[in-house]
Amino acid sequence: MTAPVLRVRDLVKEYGEGDARVRALRGVDLDVDQGDYVAIMGASGSGKSTLMNILGCLDVPTSGSYRIDGADVGLLDEHQLALLRNRRVGFVFQSFNLIPRMSALANVELPLMYGGVGQAERRSRALAALEQVGLSDRLHHEPNQLSGGQQQRVAVARALVTAPALLLADEPTGNLDTSSTRDVLDILDRLSVSGRTIVLITHEDDVAAHAKRVIRLVDGAIVEDRRQAPVDGPPPRLAEAVG
Amino acid sequence: MNRLEILRFALRGLLANKMRSALTTLGILIGVAAVILLVAVGEGSSQSIQKNIQRLGANTLTISPSFTGGGGGRGGPGGGGGQNTGPRTQARQLTLADAEALADRAAAPSVASVSPVVTAGSATATYEAASHGIGQLVGTYPSYFEAMNRQVARGTYFFNDDVLAARKVMVLGTTVAEELFGDLDPVGRQVSVSGVPFTVVGVLKESGSTGMQDADDVALAPLPAVQQSLTGFGSLGSIVVRATGASATATAQAEVTAVLNQRHGITGTAAADYRILNQATLQETVSEATGTFTVLLAAVAAISLLVGGIGITNIMLVTVTERTREIGIRKAIGAPRGAILGQFLMEATLLSLVGGLSGVLVAFAGTRFTIAGIEPVLVPSSVALALGVSVGIGLFFGGYPANRAAKLRPIQALRHE
Ligand SMILES: Nc1ncnc2c1ncn2[C@@H]1O[C@H](COP(=O)(O)OP(=O)(O)O)[C@@H](O)[C@H]1O
Ligand SMILES: [Mg+2]
Numbered sequence: 043m044t045a046p047v048l049r050v051r052d053l054v055k056e057y058g059e060g061d062a063r064v065r066a067l068r069g070v071d072l073d074v075d076q077g078d079y080v081a082i083m084g085a086s087g088s089g090k091s092t093l094m095n096i097l098g099c100l101d102v103p104t105s106g107s108y109r110i111d112g113a114d115v116g117l118l119d120e121h122q123l124a125l126l127r128n129r130r131v132g133f134v135f136q137s138f139n140l141i142p143r144m145s146a147l148a149n150v151e152l153p154l155m156y157g158g159v160g161q162a163e164r165r166s167r168a169l170a171a172l173e174q175v176g177l178s179d180r181l182h183h184e185p186n187q188l189s190g191g192q193q194q195r196v197a198v199a200r201a202l203v204t205a206p207a208l209l210l211a212d213e214p215t216g217n218l219d220t221s222s223t224r225d226v227l228d229i230l231d232r233l234s235v236s237g238r239t240i241v242l243i244t245h246e247d248d249v250a251a252h253a254k255r256v257i258r259l260v261d262g263a264i265v266e267d268r269r270q271a272p273v274d275g276p277p278p279r280l281a282e283a284v285g
Numbered sequence: 286m287n288r289l290e291i292l293r294f295a296l297r298g299l300l301a302n303k304m305r306s307a308l309t310t311l312g313i314l315i316g317v318a319a320v321i322l323l324v325a326v327g328e329g330s331s332q333s334i335q336k337n338i339q340r341l342g343a344n345t346l347t348i349s350p351s352f353t354g355g356g357g358g359r360g361g362p363g364g365g366g367g368q369n370t371g372p373r374t375q376a377r378q379l380t381l382a383d384a385e386a387l388a389d390r391a392a393a394p395s396v397a398s399v400s401p402v403v404t405a406g407s408a409t410a411t412y413e414a415a416s417h418g419i420g421q422l423v424g425t426y427p428s429y430f431e432a433m434n435r436q437v438a439r440g441t442y443f444f445n446d447d448v449l450a451a452r453k454v455m456v457l458g459t460t461v462a463e464e465l466f467g468d469l470d471p472v473g474r475q476v477s478v479s480g481v482p483f484t485v486v487g488v489l490k491e492s493g494s495t496g497m498q499d500a501d502d503v504a505l506a507p508l509p510a511v512q513q514s515l516t517g518f519g520s521l522g523s524i525v526v527r528a529t530g531a532s533a534t535a536t537a538q539a540e541v542t543a544v545l546n547q548r549h550g551i552t553g554t555a556a557a558d559y560r561i562l563n564q565a566t567l568q569e570t571v572s573e574a575t576g577t578f579t580v581l582l583a584a585v586a587a588i589s590l591l592v593g594g595i596g597i598t599n600i601m602l603v604t605v606t607e608r609t610r611e612i613g614i615r616k617a618i619g620a621p622r623g624a625i626l627g628q629f630l631m632e633a634t635l636l637s638l639v640g641g642l643s644g645v646l647v648a649f650a651g652t653r654f655t656i657a658g659i660e661p662v663l664v665p666s667s668v669a670l671a672l673g674v675s676v677g678i679g680l681f682f683g684g685y686p687a688n689r690a691a692k693l694r695p696i697q698a699l700r701h702e
Contacts, residue, residue: 095696098617100617101694125619127618140614156620157619
């Protein structure tokens, strides 16, 4: 067994000072192996997003350690963190977070640009990523010309385009209707089949049913860790469809 | 991420808000153009004043009678001896004898030449049907030409012989020549001045009129000829003294003062009955004054540049605040700090550079026109300064908020409202 993609130990995150202090995470331990598909569930305010932001290197924990592929994130400097965010982690937000007034193609090319990929390769990889999410016919649309589902698919393409080991999605279907939700989940299932490690947050059981493993958070601590399918197998929904 | 891509991002950022970018650019444009133009106007006026003074001739002292503050009568009979009734008992006119005394090499070694001058006001010259009121008809010695820096373009000067013989010959300024003769060559022709015939022997080079007086509306003739026919053999209007060199004007002035004080009986604290205009000191005073004027203009312009700079600062602050979320997104997908900072710095630089360069263009165009009677003269250092300041302001005040935003953790920037 190789080292886990993610290893979190005794992670604590506190917001605010003094009386206003909130303990959003109270000592979380978590290992995620290569190829796993994890759904994190929990009530609103239970600390899901807080955990996810730390996993995506968007925020820093108050204490505790966090390793990606064995490297201690707490020891990295600003520049190395930027590289990590760019190459190893793809992040999908609930609110899409595309850059306005930039075409879908340009949005997807952006991480490659920051990663120093040349123009021609950038273009072909971005086109491939958009094709993967089924948006080849919307390349030059700007975010405000796309539906929510389409925007989220662009965001997924942007997260995928650098071929990161880890795909993190914070309630990616939270703002989507049923059919768009199905589109996005189909994409995630396919990514899981192709061996990508995925962690997503949701509070819908339907969505969690797609994952191989479900973790439940209550008040900043893990209270349940349930496996629905083996790490090296296909995600449960696809397995059902086949079987 | 290479420079070209940063430039593209910056352009896209600016074009996303065309109106705002245009107005900011305009602010800088006005500031830069104002600095360059106003400094140019200041410099132009200073140069034209200097030129006017220089045209009067370098190294010259002009002595003219002065009766202000005098207590005594005007050379009344028998009043010469008494010196007990006030600071000055008697004011004397300048005479030919004064001029001759000044020409004494022993008494005034720093004096190179002395030209006594009489001027006839309102002399009307006629040639055939044409007539012209000469602005200034000067009767003097040939040394006047050199002292006053006037050269002959056609024909000749008049000479000492002409003075001795009181010949009625005349050198005309271009304005007079044109008024009377049009395209004809005046040399050798006769004009009649207040009924007295003078032969034109030469025409002066045009000295170009700047300011109030037309320096070409003159006619010069030998002193006795003018006295005989027009002014009478009374006192002199002034005496023009040329010093032996630029550095000798001060000593020359002292020598002239000594000679005239002695001749006019002025001692101690008594006020002199003449006045010496020293071109060198005049030039200094005037250049000091015009220097102050230029500084004043530059200060006004600098304020407008500052206002333009505050405009850039404001826009960059607003832009960065408004786009903090976007900065968060960019950081979340792995933008290094340098790339984000570079984009905003580039935006600020583009704004200030485009504004600054168009300001320079406007100023260049503006200096081609005469502004309020002054031909502006571009001062290169003002161009460099204005451009430098505008770009500097853009970089500093654009860089500061951008750097602050780029340092935020991605989640902080993303949560920014
Ligand atoms: N920036 C913040 N400042 C202060 N408190 C915060 C901040 N972000 C989250 N919290 C608090 O931390 C707790 C967990 O929040 P969050 O991780 O967003 O929950 P979830 O995503 O599970 O709904 C909540 O009580 C929330 O109020
Ligand atoms: Mg949340």
